[in-house]
Amino acid sequence: MMRNISFGGGAWSTLWWIPRGIIFGLLAFFIFGPLFNLVLWTVAEKWYFPHSLPLQYGFSYWEKVFAPRGGAIESLTNSLIVAVLTVVVSLLLAIPTGYALARLKLPFRSLILLAFLIPQAFPNLTVYVNIARIFYEIGLNGTVPGVVLVHVSHGLVYAVWIATAAFSAVDPELEQAARNIGAAPMRAFFDVTLPLAAPGLMASAIFVFLESLDEFTGSYFVGAPDVNMLPLLLYTAGSGGNYQIASITALLLLVPSLIFMMVVERFLKADVLSKVGH
The missing domain is CATH 1.10.3720.10 (MetI-like)
Incomplete structure (x- = not known):
């Protein structure tokens, strides 16, 4: 005999936040990701492929710019x-x-x-x-x-x-x-x-x-x-x-x-x- 499984309003609300959280996360990545990359480049002393993060940080390029x-x-x-x-x-x-x-x-x-x-x-x-x-x-x-x-x-x-x-x-x-x-x-x-x-x-x-x-x-x-x-x-x-x-x-x-x-x-x-x- 099969038992009917029902979800309460709280469970549905929790599940509904999952796709919304994914969407907002992707939007945040596309908006703030390039800005974060920009800030990293401003303090990157040495950074080249295939490294995903700078190998050396510093402010020598700030001194050159100013x-x-x-x-x-x-x-x-x-x-x-x-x-x-x-x-x-x-x-x-x-x-x-x-x-x-x-x-x-x-x-x-x-x-x-x-x-x-x-x-x-x-x-x-x-x-x-x-x-x-x-x-x-x-x-x-x-x-x-x-x-x-x-x-x-x-x-x-x-x-x-x-x-x-x-x-x-x-x-x-x-x-x-x-x-x-x-x-x-x-x-x-x-x-x-x-x-x-x-x-x-x-x-x-x-x-x-x-x-x-x-x-x-x-x-x-x-x-x-x-x-x-x-x-x-x-x-x-x-x-x-x-x-x-x-x-x-x-x-x-x-x-x-x-x-x-x-x-x-x-x-x-x-x-x-x-x-x-x-």
């Missing part, structure tokens, strides 16, 4: 200067543009927003080759302003779209109330609308900063070899087989990205995201 002839300090300084200038120029253009797109009844508003995606619609290589030729003729090739202009052309996509969403999320009646009690239009904008839109604009600035910090193609064709930047140093080290130096440079790029992404999570709210493209 030595005066290593180029890391100059590249990091140039990257930060270009990124900050890119953010400033992008916001100076995006704030009035985003406000106009959010508040005014402009014809072809959707097409205007779509136009800012044009730099992303074509292969970067062909665009930057022609930009480099034009900049060379007018004296901008190999200069910081030239690199900033190239980065701004890509950063405006994030700046304008998020600025438009940030201003759209602000209730226009608040600005109108300030106008009704005697505030001038500019005063109402700077005292009411701009502070309320500041979290979205901060997120916009962070996205532009990260885009500029990681931009390689434009920096290579317009800036190299006169304007050394971290992505160029990373490319040179990686193509030359200097994996330790390439990993250290990649880690220098990764740290500000992680910091700023945490700031994005704090400032960019769901009500702002819901307005993007509207």
Whole structure:
């Protein structure tokens, strides 16, 4: 006589966690595995196939990277200067543009927003080759302003779209109330609308900063070899087989990205995201 075997709710819950645990474990491996490998390369003095771990650890490559002839300090300084200038120029253009797109009844508003995606619609290589030729003729090739202009052309996509969403999320009646009690239009904008839109604009600035910090193609064709930047140093080290130096440079790029992404999570709210493209 066979006995019916039944599993309680607790047993099924335990068994259900097994495939979920496997899935989460695989996701963690694919996400954090490359990062762990990157960190290992930054302290690996000797590491070669078929050994799965470094044979010798140390920080001699860190000394080479940050030595005066290593180029890391100059590249990091140039990257930060270009990124900050890119953010400033992008916001100076995006704030009035985003406000106009959010508040005014402009014809072809959707097409205007779509136009800012044009730099992303074509292969970067062909665009930057022609930009480099034009900049060379007018004296901008190999200069910081030239690199900033190239980065701004890509950063405006994030700046304008998020600025438009940030201003759209602000209730226009608040600005109108300030106008009704005697505030001038500019005063109402700077005292009411701009502070309320500041979290979205901060997120916009962070996205532009990260885009500029990681931009390689434009920096290579317009800036190299006169304007050394971290992505160029990373490319040179990686193509030359200097994996330790390439990993250290990649880690220098990764740290500000992680910091700023945490700031994005704090400032960019769901009500702002819901307005993007509207």
